[in-house]
Amino acid sequence: METVYLTKTGRLMAAEGVSSVHTDVTQSAGLRLFDVVELEPGITLRAVFQLLSANATLREVFLRQCPPPMLAEALDENLPYELRGGIDPARVEYAELHRSFEVNSDTGVLDIGEGWQIHGAGFSRTQDEYDNGNPTVTAGTRGYFSFEMTSCRALLHLPLQVCTEVPVFEESMQSPQWGKRTATYQLTELTLGEFLQGVLSGLAYDGPPSEDEATVEASDD
DSSP, X not given: OOEEEEOTTSOXXXXXXXXXXXXXXXXXXXXXXXXXXXXXXXXXXXXXXXXXXXXXXXXXXXXXXXXXXXXXXXXXXXXXXOOTTSOOGGGEEEEEEEOOEEEETTTTEEEXXXXXXXXXXXXXXXXXXXXXXXXXXXTTOOOEEOOTTOOGGGTTTSBEEEOOEEEEEEOOTTSTTBTSEEEEEXXXXXXXXXXXXXXXXXXXXXXXXXXXXXXXXXXXX
């Protein structure tokens, strides 16, 4: 399995053989969906949309996650945005791609879930917080936020990180450990397809699903 590199400007690069020279393979990105992807340090969500805009195959593959109006909105630097009930981006330090597993200790079955998902990581709390004397927030911890109902235009500036530490939670309600983390896996590889699916699926919902489906059907016509 080869490795490709996504740059801060949305270009996809690949090494030539064993050399350290990298070639721009953005135009053939549709053939690289099963390659491992690495991100340039400091990359933001904007790079994802720049990559899609440069490759027609990716736009077709991820049409349902990123219909044309959504891509156009992301690429229009002069287009203002409204929060429309979503998360205030000022509360988010970076966007994080993550996933979790569940295990049933009664059956021994491991559920790997729906794949990679994206959320916003809030700023680290600087002090403990209390409610009627009871601790509610611990200094050094973060809050995490869904991006649903938030315009992608409001999020493009956010740094994008991948959390390779995957928590495993107890699924069995008969277990005294139900809902608790029982183990942690380290995932060292993420394919380009998994990456794009996780990011775009988490940013796609900006209204009733019927509106999304209508947009896709219109695009198909």
